[in-house]
Amino acid sequence: MxxxxxxxxxxxxxxxxxxxxxxxxxxxxxxxxxxxxxxKTLDIVTxxxxxxxxxxxxASNM
Numbered sequence: 156m157x158x159x160x161x162x163x164x165x166x167x168x169x170x171x172x173x174x175x176x177x178x179x180x181x182x183x184x185x186x187x188x189x190x191x192x193x194x195k196t197l198d199i200v201t202x203x204x205x206x207x208x209x210x211x212x213x214a215s216n217m
Contacts, residue, residue: 158207165204172197 176193179186 158210162204162207165200165207169197169200169204172200 172193176190176197179190179193
């Protein structure tokens with residue numbers, strides 16, 4: 156997988172998780188374990204996106 160494909164995939168996953176979190180928080184019954192799992196997933200995806208941005212920034216300064 157190349158860098159651009161990986162970034163697009165991570166961004167799509169991030170948007171999907173955000174959408175699911177919004178749906179879960181609007182539900183009549185809040186499922187805390189689901190929200191915790193989605194939040195953890197979002198944290199991981201965000202971390203990888205930040206690392207990718209940092210790598211691209213360093214590469215552009217070479």
